[in-house]
Amino acid sequence: MAAFASVWRPHLQSTESDSALASFHCIPSSSRLVKLPEKLTFTAFSSSRSLCGLKEILDFSKYQGLGNDFLLVDNRDSAEPKISPEQAVKLCDRNFGVGADGVIFAMPGINGSDYSMRIFNSDGSEPEMCGNGIRCMARFVANLENAAETRSYNIHTLAGLIIPKLREDGQVEVDMGAPILNAPDVPTKLTSSKDGAVVKVPLNVDGENWLVTCVSMGNPHCVTFAREDGKDLEVNCLPLEKIGPLFEHHEVFPARTNTEFIQVISRSHVRMRVWERGAGATLACGTGACAVVVAGVLEGRTEKKCTVDLPGGPLEIEWRENNHVYMTGPAELVFEGKAFL
Numbered sequence: 001m002a003a004f005a006s007v008w009r010p011h012l013q014s015t016e017s018d019s020a021l022a023s024f025h026c027i028p029s030s031s032r033l034v035k036l037p038e039k040l041t042f043t044a045f046s047s048s049r050s051l052c053g054l055k056e057i058l059d060f061s062k063y064q065g066l067g068n069d070f071l072l073v074d075n076r077d078s079a080e081p082k083i084s085p086e087q088a089v090k091l092c093d094r095n096f097g098v099g100a101d102g103v104i105f106a107m108p109g110i111n112g113s114d115y116s117m118r119i120f121n122s123d124g125s126e127p128e129m130c131g132n133g134i135r136c137m138a139r140f141v142a143n144l145e146n147a148a149e150t151r152s153y154n155i156h157t158l159a160g161l162i163i164p165k166l167r168e169d170g171q172v173e174v175d176m177g178a179p180i181l182n183a184p185d186v187p188t189k190l191t192s193s194k195d196g197a198v199v200k201v202p203l204n205v206d207g208e209n210w211l212v213t214c215v216s217m218g219n220p221h222c223v224t225f226a227r228e229d230g231k232d233l234e235v236n237c238l239p240l241e242k243i244g245p246l247f248e249h250h251e252v253f254p255a256r257t258n259t260e261f262i263q264v265i266s267r268s269h270v271r272m273r274v275w276e277r278g279a280g281a282t283l284a285c286g287t288g289a290c291a292v293v294v295a296g297v298l299e300g301r302t303e304k305k306c307t308v309d310l311p312g313g314p315l316e317i318e319w320r321e322n323n324h325v326y327m328t329g330p331a332e333l334v335f336e337g338k339a340f341l
């Protein structure tokens, strides 16, 4: 099992942080009580130096969007991710690793795009897209480029071209593209109920019938506002850890699914909790929030412009006349570090 000792340094403006890297040494147990010198020596690791048999060091930047947190990797020099899905699982572990909902790779552009983005969930699976993640990636590449505060990026993803824009107010607005409603393309085996889409269709989970609407934002989402009794959900009282995996792995979702549980506050304000495919209960899901507004409109519950309250904070979502869904929210750098693989 690879060990991870990482240098935690808050994002400092000065360059002095580049040299002040703590050096971690494996101290044989017999000498564990050795008194450390008053002032720890700080040395920079050469990337080739092994440490306790660990061979590789991975530079990463930890970002979060409403508490949905990711390790961003500067992968601009390669068309292949720098680490494997298995290494990503270990890195995402919140006890034995750095801790994150996923690892995102900023990679060279494809077909004329500025960059391309790939992501591994914390279970090592690779989703097509990540809404909070692409806001973090836009902030990450702007920091790498020392770019102006306000600019857009064309980013190629497995869900197509996605366009995040850094705004003067510090928020990031993203053109998330058009929702995909045709049942086989979500994908779901549920029978469509409205023009090829699955809208307010009963789905039996754990012996209960839930009314679900299925939307893809490049990745699959199952949105529910109520059980078959039609009563509004009390989303903060749902046993997500129990029912989340049952939705995620339900046989009607051949690619698994993200599941959003929604309480309508008003026609322009909803409360959401989410069980994510490959990541479990997260504090926020951007693609999920987009799918929720689309589902709310299709079910006649919400307007096309909504505030979606998530445990990590609010996202502003708008399904515009061009059929694209726009998401606006924050993306913040937390720290930079080095992981030993």
Ligand SMILES: N[C@@H](CCC[C@H](N)C(=O)O)C(=O)O
Binding pocket: 068, 121, 126, 127, 128, 129, 130, 131, 132, 133, 219, 220, 258, 276, 277, 278, 279, 282, 284, 285, 286, 287, 288
């Ligand atoms: N949290 C992300 C979604 C990440 C991918 C998702 N777990 C999936 O597997 O589809 C977001 O903000 O969209």
